[in-house]
Amino acid sequence: MAGVPTAPVKAELRTETKEVIPLLFNPAELTITKSASWNAAESKGNNAPLLKFSAGQPGTLALSITLDTTDTGEPVTVHTDKLLKLVSVDPKLPSTDKSRNKARPPWVTFNWGTLQSFKAVVERLSLKFTYFAANGTPLRAKADLSMKQYEDEAVKPLQNPTSHTPSLQTVHRLSHGETLDRLAAKHYADSTRWRLIAEANNVVDPLALEPGTLMIIPELPVRRRG
Structure with a gap:
């Protein structure tokens, strides 16, 4: 129904x-870091040396989330245990070799609406537990995650997962009454x-868009001169 607020994505x-691990509350901030290594070649007689590219470094993504089950009384550990599995070895993953004691935890992607991170x-x-029921059941926790890029991907840290467009894009959350035009x-x-x-x-x-929807605003195509 038009004009009725919708739940946030x-x-x-x-x-x-x-496996999909829904976050009970969306993060207020995301920190993405990407760096590269450059080597300085000796350059006599100059004020500064010429830098030569060495290698790209894995990107990192950091976020803090709140987990709260005070409305249901369910132990918050039901949700924190899912996060702990992300730093635990999974012997069912590809490249596992039990004879060599070779195994690893799974990689993950962070997804929010149309946004998707690199594999990390x-x-x-x-994990910090901050609220407990009278019987000692933990009901609220804060989780800080630091994620590192798993493999080389020729994509931006956050992208539209359907198009994998490499150009920079703007993200806009629709407000009431906003239209594409x-x-x-x-x-x-x-x-x-x-x-x-x-x-x-x-x-x-275009007339069925709901407030709160995240929209990708692509860059205008570059016109080439003939």
Whole structure:
């Protein structure tokens, strides 16, 4: 029904074993770090040496989330145990070799609406239980996760998982009354460009968009001179 607020899109972690771990509350912040190694070659007579690229370093993603089950009385450990599995060896994963004691934890991706991170392993997990029932049952916890890129991927740290577009994109959360032509006018200064936004988000019916939806705002295509 038009004008009725919709629930926000929930963030989640997805593992390589196809398990989905929904986050009870969305993170307020995400920190993404990506670095590269450069070597300085000796350059006599100059103020600074010429740097030569050596290698890219794995990207990292850090987030803090709150887990709270005070409304149901369910132990919050039901949810924290799922996070602990992400730093525990899984012998069912590919490349496991029991004869050589070779195994590893699963890689995961962080997903939130149309956003998806690179494949990453949880390098560090910190759990702090902050509220307990009278019988000692933990009902609230804070989890800090530090994730490191698992493999080389020619993508941005956060991307549209359907298009894998390598160019930088803007993300916009729809407010009440916003339409695609208004978004185009705001971001492109041209309301007729709304189809670019529709195609980037696989929108079939522009009139059926709901407030709270995350929309990818792609860059305008570059016009090449003939």
